[in-house]
Amino acid sequence: MGDRAVVLLSGGLDSTTVLAIAKDQGFAPYALSFRYGQRHAVELDAARRVANHLGVERHVVAEIDLRVFGGSALTADIEVPKHGTVDELSDEIPSTYVPARNTIFLSFALAYAETVQAEDIFIGVNALDYSGYPDCRPEYIAAFQTVANLATKAGVGGAGITIHTPLIDMTKAQIVRAGIELGVDYGLTSSCYDPNENGRPCGSCDSCLLRLKGFEEAGLSDPLEYRAA
Numbered sequence: 490m491g492d493r494a495v496v497l498l499s500g501g502l503d504s505t506t507v508l509a510i511a512k513d514q515g516f517a518p519y520a521l522s523f524r525y526g527q528r529h530a531v532e533l534d535a536a537r538r539v540a541n542h543l544g545v546e547r548h549v550v551a552e553i554d555l556r557v558f559g560g561s562a563l564t565a566d567i568e569v570p571k572h573g574t575v576d577e578l579s580d581e582i583p584s585t586y587v588p589a590r591n592t593i594f595l596s597f598a599l600a601y602a603e604t605v606q607a608e609d610i611f612i613g614v615n616a617l618d619y620s621g622y623p624d625c626r627p628e629y630i631a632a633f634q635t636v637a638n639l640a641t642k643a644g645v646g647g648a649g650i651t652i653h654t655p656l657i658d659m660t661k662a663q664i665v666r667a668g669i670e671l672g673v674d675y676g677l678t679s680s681c682y683d684p685n686e687n688g689r690p691c692g693s694c695d696s697c698l699l700r701l702k703g704f705e706e707a708g709l710s711d712p713l714e715y716r717a718a
Contacts, residue, residue, distance in 0.1 A: 661703025
């Protein structure tokens, strides 16, 4: 068994690819998902499917409720924005941004890493084909890396914890190709912010449009079945 690593696993395209990359690099993955009051909680079913398919040492689903704060179309009664094409996406931070979500998730990942003696954390943030979330940028990850080694026993003790962001500079097409090369079954994943009761993706939210763009530019078909417009 390789070195232990905590992998943040939402069940979406990016995090699933990151899990495959961590395994390919020889890490023994400890997956971490969150039930945080998100409207698209079907992603947790996808996370379980992915964890079972790719194989992890342990899969923890942490229970927190960000609905107590709201402020996001994913955690409050705010309509998820829809668009006709990816070209319609705005440069402004969209309402699907969940305040401080990655900071919260990475904080939990630090705690998980320390308890399983892992020195590595993988997260699927991306700063190219993404929705403009501030906590997906390289400078944010660099700042949290500093926090990780200031605020943990592992960091103070000298071993340290490394935050890995293998997708940070990749386009969605490059991510899809990388996953396919590693044997990822994207039919197991879920990316939509506003799926129906059966989990079928809408095809017009930011996440769906960026995902579809990735498959199209990679010259591949998305295995998910989208709802009719």
